[in-house]
Amino acid sequence: MKVSEEALLEVDNLRTQFDTPDGLLTAVDGVSFSLSKGKSLGVVGESGSGKSVMSRSVMRLLPKADVRTEGTVRFKSRNLMDLAPQDLRKLWGPEMAMIFQDPLGSLNPVMKVGKQVAEGLRLHSGLSKKEARFEALKLLREVGISEPERRLDEYPHQFSGGMRQRIVIAIALACQPDLLIADEPTTALDVTVQAQILDLIEEQRNRRNMSLILVTHDLGVVAGRTDEIMVMYAGRIVERAPTKVLFSNMKMPYTEALLESIPKLERASHSHLLSIPGQPPNMVDAPRGCKFAARCKYVQDRCVAEEPDLVAASTPGHFYRCFFPVGSAESADALARNVANGKVDESGSRVHIRT
Ligand SMILES: Nc1ncnc2c1ncn2[C@@H]1O[C@H](COP(=O)(O)OP(=O)(O)OP(=O)(O)O)[C@@H](O)[C@H]1O
Numbered sequence: 395m396k397v398s399e400e401a402l403l404e405v406d407n408l409r410t411q412f413d414t415p416d417g418l419l420t421a422v423d424g425v426s427f428s429l430s431k432g433k434s435l436g437v438v439g440e441s442g443s444g445k446s447v448m449s450r451s452v453m454r455l456l457p458k459a460d461v462r463t464e465g466t467v468r469f470k471s472r473n474l475m476d477l478a479p480q481d482l483r484k485l486w487g488p489e490m491a492m493i494f495q496d497p498l499g500s501l502n503p504v505m506k507v508g509k510q511v512a513e514g515l516r517l518h519s520g521l522s523k524k525e526a527r528f529e530a531l532k533l534l535r536e537v538g539i540s541e542p543e544r545r546l547d548e549y550p551h552q553f554s555g556g557m558r559q560r561i562v563i564a565i566a567l568a569c570q571p572d573l574l575i576a577d578e579p580t581t582a583l584d585v586t587v588q589a590q591i592l593d594l595i596e597e598q599r600n601r602r603n604m605s606l607i608l609v610t611h612d613l614g615v616v617a618g619r620t621d622e623i624m625v626m627y628a629g630r631i632v633e634r635a636p637t638k639v640l641f642s643n644m645k646m647p648y649t650e651a652l653l654e655s656i657p658k659l660e661r662a663s664h665s666h667l668l669s670i671p672g673q674p675p676n677m678v679d680a681p682r683g684c685k686f687a688a689r690c691k692y693v694q695d696r697c698v699a700e701e702p703d704l705v706a707a708s709t710p711g712h713f714y715r716c717f718f719p720v721g722s723a724e725s726a727d728a729l730a731r732n733v734a735n736g737k738v739d740e741s742g743s744r745v746h747i748r749t
């Protein structure tokens with residue numbers, strides 16, 4: 395994949411594996427991408443597709459034991475893979491920060507919120523206690539917490555879920571990082587609060603010219619919010635494109651299936667039932683061919699026998715991993731064949747594939 399010169403982050407052939415009782419589990423497999431300063435990238439995929447492991451691998455936040463990480467993660471021209479723990483710790487906060495998937499779990503339940511926001515500032519910026527408290531107050535106000543003077547002295551359990559998430563964002567932004575990775579920052583929140591939090595992250599990104607990786611299982615969350623989208627499946631990138639291109643001209647059947655699984659307003663009453671039929675593959679012993687083949691309505695023998703490479707589409711910056719891309723004559727023929735021989739039902743949505 396082409397790497398631009400002003401890239402803040404360049405990830406090349408990242409592979410992360412866990413030693414498990416069942417064998418070596420490959421959670422991230424050959425992921426490469428780059429992100430320029432001030433740009434945003436949405437990372438989308440179902441549960442288990444490797445989004446969080448990829449994010450933590452990029453931040454070098456995975457514990458060493460039982461984990462094997464390969465590849466390069468170049469951040470501001472330094473390969474983070476070569477850095478010692480004490481050097482990485484200097485980066486976390488002022489250069490790169492992460493909002494974790496579980497906001498409550500990342501707050502200390504027995505420490506006042508103000509102190510938690512101020513802590514990073516004291517550590518990295520050398521501010522006095524009083525100065526750090528003043529900055530924490532400003533940050534809480536910025537992320538939309540009312541009466542911040544009073545609330546600085548409260549504990550996390552005294553805040554609602556949405557307010558706690560704002561505190562986590564304030565902590566992540568405290569040292570003005572150049573890169574923010576937000577891992578499902580809104581999953582536990584209701585739709586209105588979700589939009590407010592995403593707007594807040596967006597506003598802060600624009601104001602600080604920060605680069606953002608926004609991780610979510612919901613394509614709807616990143617639509618219109620990020621410059622580019624990367625779709626992950628079974629630890630791999632299966633499609634990457636500028637956001638508008640992805641929505642107008644998606645090539646990967648998995649992306650199409652994800653889009654179809656977004657709840658639509660007109661069928662909201664049973665929207666929770668929507669999901670892609672079938673299960674993702676076992677990552678200890680993944681099938682040989684395309685990892686989505688067993689669930690794909692366009693599947694052909696070739697897809698089971700051979701894994702497609704990530705190839706460039708005609709639009710710049712658009713890559714996908716499929717032999718029968720969505721919208722092509724080949725995929726239309728493939729679907730028709732599958733319906734005719736009973737692999738896929740008439741609607742083209744239910745897949746019963748024998749491989
Ligand atoms: N510490 C670990 N030890 C072993 N396997 C792990 C570990 N952490 C994650 N995995 C496995 O790695 C794969 C990717 O997990 P990951 O948490 O990155 O998925 P995700 O895309 O973030 O999913 P979700 O949407 O549920 O957060 C999964 O198969 C998961 O079971």
Ligand SMILES: [Mg+2]
Pocket residue numbers: 445446447495577578
């Ligand atoms: Mg996750």
